[in-house]
Structure formats: C-alpha cells, structure tokens
Amino acid sequence: MKARRDLPFLLTLLAAFALGASPSTAQEHRDLRSAATTALRGYEGVRATLHSSTRDRGIVRRPVDLVRCATPPVRVWVPGCYDTVVRRVWVPERFERLWIEPVYAEHVDACGNVVRVMIRAGCWQEVLRPGHFETRSERVWVPGHWVLR
Numbered sequence: 001m002k003a004r005r006d007l008p009f010l011l012t013l014l015a016a017f018a019l020g021a022s023p024s025t026a027q028e029h030r031d032l033r034s035a036a037t038t039a040l041r042g043y044e045g046v047r048a049t050l051h052s053s054t055r056d057r058g059i060v061r062r063p064v065d066l067v068r069c070a071t072p073p074v075r076v077w078v079p080g081c082y083d084t085v086v087r088r089v090w091v092p093e094r095f096e097r098l099w100i101e102p103v104y105a106e107h108v109d110a111c112g113n114v115v116r117v118m119i120r121a122g123c124w125q126e127v128l129r130p131g132h133f134e135t136r137s138e139r140v141w142v143p144g145h146w147v148l149r
Contacts (some may be wrong), residue, residue, distance in 0.1 A: 003104075004131050032146075035056075044087070050087075052128055073148040073149065074148070074149055075146050075147070075148060076139075076146070076147055076148075076149050077144060077146055078144060078145055078146070078147055079144045080141060080142060080143045080144040081141075081142055082140070083139070083140055083141075083142050083143055084136070084137055084138070084139055085136050085138050085140050086135060086136070087135070087136055088133050088134070088135055088136075088137060089133065089135075089136050090131065090133055091131060091132055091133070091134050092131045093128060093129060093130050093131040094128075094129055095126045095127065095128055095129070096126070096127050096128075096129050097124050097125070097126060097127075098121075098124070098125050098127045099122065099124055099125075100122055100123050100124070100125050101122055102118055102120060102121050102122035103118070103119040103120040104116050104117065104118055104119065105117055105119050
C-alpha cells in the first residue's frame, strides 16, 4: 500500500531529475513537484527507467526519460468488396464502318407531277479513327486484408 501512495511522489521526483534539478529545501521540492505535475499533464502514461543497484539503495544515477505512451495499434480485418476504379486507357487507332445515307431530291416530271428521285445511293464507308485516351470506370474486386488502426 505504501508503494502506491509513494508513486506520485516518485514520479514527481523522477520528473524533477529529468528536468535536471535536485531539490535542497522543502520550498524547492514543492516548486519542482508543481513543475513536474505540469510537465506530466496530458500524458496518457509515463515510462520511467530508474538505473540503480542494491549497493546504493535506489538512488537515481541517470536522468529519467519521460515518454508519451500512445495506445497500441489494433489489427482490424477489412472484408473483401467491389470497388469502382476510374482509369485512363489508350484506345489505338481503328477503322470504323460508317453508313452514308442516300440522297434524294424532288423533281417535276413532264406531266407536272412531283417525283422523288435518288441522287446518290447509300453505302458503307471505312473511316480511320485516330488513337486517343478514354476514361473508363471498372469494378474490381479488392480482397480482404488486415489494417492497423
């Protein structure tokens, strides 16, 4: 029980040594304790390394490292799913068959009737389309995987 009660005092003392101070009076001790408490504010956890031996009975021999401890990352499984990916793709040049519509005209015959006459017949024509980039959307399967969060 005594160790738990002395824990804040030890942390304050270790923080004071880490700051490079050694209290000589009670007032200096209170000032250092206040400064150490302010320094430790905002830390989720404190890792202190105390280097001592049995011969010197726990006297701090080296400054103490105060490290902000973050919560450890957690592995989370993300299941596989379909995702839509937009890609630019090169479409090479190609010949395309294009239908040309027939051309008609209206003429008046010798009797005065209006007659529809074909001037040029419809036909297929081969047209060369140059290569170009296109933006295409594709659905791709993204397999399940682990992530750290």
